Structure formats: structure tokens, C-alpha cells
Amino acid sequence: MEKVLVLLLVSLLAVAYAAPGPRGLIINLEDGEICLNSMQCKSRCCQHDTILGIARCTHKAMENSECSPKTLYGIYYRCPCERGLTCEGDRSIIGAITNTNYGICLDSRRSKQ
Amino acid sequence: MLMLWTFAVLLGAVAGREVCFDKLGCFSDDAPWSGTLDRPLKALPWSPAQINTRFLLYTNENPDNYQLITSDASNIRNSNFRTNRKTRIIIHGFIDKGEENWLSDMCKNMFRVESVNCICVDWKGGSRTTYTQATQNVRVVGAEVALLVNVLQSDLGYSLNNVHLIGHSLGSHIAGEAGKRTFGAIGRITGLDPAEPYFQGTPEEVRLDPTDAQFVDAIHTDAGPIIPNLGFGMSQTVGHLDFFPNGGIEMPGCQKNILSQIVDIDGIWEGTRNFAACNHLRSYKFYTDSIVNPTGFAGFSCSSYSLFTANKCFPCGSGGCPQMGHYADRYPGKTSRLYQTFYLNTGDKSNFARWRYQVTVTLSGQKVTGHILVSLFGNGGNSKQYEVFKGSLQPGTSHVNEFDSDVDVGDLQKVKFIWYNNVINPTLPKVGASRITVERNDGRVFNFCSQETVREDVLLTLSPC
DSSP states (O other): HHHHHHHHHHHHHHHHOOOOOOOOSSSOOTTTSSSSSSGGGOOOOOEEEEEEESOOOOOBBBBTTTTOOOOSOBBBSSSOOTTEEEEOOOOHHHHHHHTTEEEEEEEEHHHHO | OHHHHHHHHHHHHSSSOEEEEEEEEEEEOOTTTTSSSSSSSSOOOOOOHHTTOOEEEEETTTEEEEEOOSSHHHHTTTTTOOOSSSEEEEEEEOOTTTTHHHHHHHHHHHHHHEEEEEEEOOHHHHHSSSSHOOOHHHHHHHHHHHHHHHHHHHOOOOOOGGGEEEEEEEEHHHHHHHHHTTTSSSSEEEESSSOHHHHHHHOOOOOOOOOSSSSSEEEOOSSOHHHHHHHOOOEEEEEEEEEEEEETTTOOSSSSOOOHHHHHHTTTHHHHHHHHHHHHHHHHHHHHHTTOOOOTTTTTSSSSSSHHTTTTTOOTTBBOOOBTTTTTGGGGGTTSSSSSHHHHHHHHSSSOOOEEEEEEEEEEEEEEEEEEEEEEETTEEOOOEEEEEEEEOOOTOEEEEEEEEESOOSSEEEEEEEEEEESTTTTOOOEEEEEEEETTTTSOEEEEEEEOOOOOOEEEEEEEE
């Protein structure tokens, strides 16, 4: 099943390369487009639901919603926060390794008060 | 050559053919059905046995497994059909089938908000052929739907006021045909992007029009011309209310690169459908989402989409805004005029509902160049940050903009303001908003004030004045 999917993806990629679509495949990707790293996305967040799942460009997390701090991986289960917000939550070494240090987006200013 | 063609058409018109079916009546290949400028090819509809129209009944008692019903009163009585409920009949379009997920998903959403008889019409026997033939088969399927509806009325004492036909693409015109055969007595017809080829500009007896039911509404999502846009839906208005979401031609989220389009969130099959006809299929997705979002699809009365995007059509008029989709019939002015047009913006994926706000920001602090973002907080939740202005930020100036929030914030309680400019600012300038006014689409205005200023990338909270 996975092999079939991979083969299909490779075929699709070949087709896309041979006949370029209206948009690029690598950079300046819009929300909903498939990505491998957050730098490719206009929104600066490449998000997937499972470690092997397909990742897509997604809007950053808004205030009071779930988030992750920024990591070097460049790909997230939960997106980092919008401007002016901090991802507040418990941190752990294992969480940092598995990219599961989730938190809630809160106003950075409020945190200081 | 023109003379030869004219002669051939005239000859064809003289020698008309006709086919008759038991209970359904006769169908000819005369004008305006074929042999016209819009429909040059001569064709007759297929027989009901060949098309094999089926009615798949879902109810709140059997939401996952349909019951097959026919135009026979005892068969209907033995089913889960309830005469004390509304009946909504969903009709698919060209190449599609009645057992496709989107029809049963639409039924399931209805079961979340009401008790209803939901019937999915399956006419794949007549839709999976050449387009020309399918447009003729539309008449027979329309007659079959009309027959079912008439049996409900005559044998079960069911009121036609409670019948709602929902057709996508060619299904819209099937609904129109069924409506005509019941002389416009059906309560409501919704056309989900009525098909353009062979129907645009044709006489009213051929296509969906406002006289087909007591109330007719339409959603246009693929209204560009066939050449060069490959637009499959009508740009022509066909109902009492016609909605043109996102302008009705290109839907947000339909411009992804080819790989992202086909590898869809809902699977490869759905992605392939989207790749082939993304704009066209959006109409039924909007309708499905509108069922569970009673206020999320407010349409603004406007003479064009460009005026709407220029923020000239906000807020709603005195009668409020009609809701595109399921709740369009709650609009008080729904049948006051024909061909009322409405514009709105939607999201780029499910949930497509959006709530429009107008924001006026009066700046304070220092003068810089940059971007302003605003987020709204209310008793219904809080919104994302939306960019309201970019350019020179001068104290004392006001900037007005509208945006479509994906959250219904409700009654506003506070607003947050933030600015940035992606430039190193050695003087650490501070900018604030002395006043932010937010207007909701119902015209209600909320005012927020602050005396503070903030540095780049720091949020400023404004409280009610």
C-alpha cells in the first residue's frame, strides 16, 4: 500500500515536472499546498498530522489555540504562533526530540505583566 | 456553406421526431430542445429503463444506509419516509452518481440540524454518456422526479411546499424540469452551479428559472466562459436569489499546484475530481458547509464583485443579508424581485464559512513604514490576525479595510493591534492605535481606544472607549 502510494506520488511528481502547473512546487507555496519544510511556505508553517502523513502549508496558530515553539526540524504537528504571541507550555527533552512540545499561544506582553 | 447548414437545420426542423414513455409523456427533438443555435445536434432522450433513475432515501433513522423507494405509494409508506417532515431531494450532475459521497454527506449534515427525508437521486445510467445525450436525459429524469413528487402529493397527502430540490450542474436543470412539470408548486429549488453548456441563454422552458418553484436560489462558482476558462457553470442569473461567492468564477483553494491538488486531504479520488473541476464542485461543498453554519455565508447586495472587493457594499441592507445555501429561504426579501444578485467571500477549504468585518484604525505614535494587523476578541471567540493596511504609518491618519474572519467573534469585547516592517529599526520606533472601530455586517458598531504605543511585533490591546 505504501509502496503504491510512493510510486503514485513519484509518477505525479514526474507529470507535474513535465507539465508545469499554474504554481510552483517548491517555494512560495500557498496554504493547502504540499511542502517538506516551513521555509517553502508563504505562511512559514509546514504542518502534518502524523510523522508519515503528507505535510501542507498552514496558517500560523492564533491566540488561545494550540501551538509548538519553533524548531530546527522545519515541520510541525502544531504550527508556531502568530506575531506578538508566545507558545506557553511545558517543555521536555523528549518533547523537543519528537516535536511534541505543545502549548497555547498567549500574548507575549500579557506574560510579562 | 452557411446556406447548406441553414437548409440542413430547416430540414431537420421539419422532420421532427418524438418518443413517448408511460406515465412520463412525450419528448420531441424539436426546438428549443435541439436543432437550435445553442443545441445544434439532434437527439432524443433515452428511455427510463435505460437511465434507471433510482431514489435513495436517507432519514434520521437510517443516516448511513439508504432505502430504495419508487413512485409507488405503498413502497413509500413501507419506508422510513415521514410525511410530517420536509423532503430534500439531491440530484447529481454529469458523469456523477447518486451514491457519491457528497450527496450522503450533505444528507448527514442535514440530520445534524433537522429531521428530514433526504432523497439522493441516482441517474448515472443517463449521466455517463456524451454531454449532448445527457442534456436530453435531463428531461426524463426531471419527469421521474416530478412523478415521485406528484405521488407524494396525491397518494400521501404531502404538501409540495415541503419539497426542496437541490441539483448540482445538470441536476439543477433536472430540478427545473421537475418544477415546471409541477407548475411551480414545489416549495424550493436550489441550483448548485447550474450547467452552462446547452443551457446558457436558452429559453426558460429548457433551463432552471424562477418560475419553476415558489422560491429558487442558485450558487454560481464556475461562471467563467467555457473558452478559455473551462467554466462549466452558468454566469446567467436563474433564480430569485443568485449568489456569486468569491466573484463566482475562481474559487480560493482551487489554484494549488497540480501535486497538491490531486493529493487531496480527502483522498486521491476526491483530489482527481477537484483537479478536473475544482471550481464547479465547490458549489455543493459550500451548500454542505452552510447547513451547519447558519450565519457564515452572508451575501451582500452589490452590482458587481469588483465593487464588493472595493468595500462599497458593507454592511447589509435594511432587510439584512441572505445566507447563501441552506438558509437562503430565511431572507425576508427572497421573492420580492427576480434575479437578485449577492456577493460574498469564502474560505479556501472546509470550513468555508466566513464572517465579514469592517475595521477603521486611527494611528498614533511615530511615523514609520510598515504593516498593520488587527485581531478581534468577543464572546464567540477570537480571530486570527488580519492585515488591514501596509505603507506609510502616519499618526493621526485613519485606514479602513474589510476582512473575512473564519470565526464568528460575536459581540466584540476587545481588539488587538500589532505592526511590523521587516526592517531593522535602530531608533526602536513606537506606533499605536488611538482608536479602532469595528463594524459587523448587521451594521452594529464597536469602538475601542488606547493611549499606548508599542514597538514592532508587540501586541497592543484596545478596550471599549
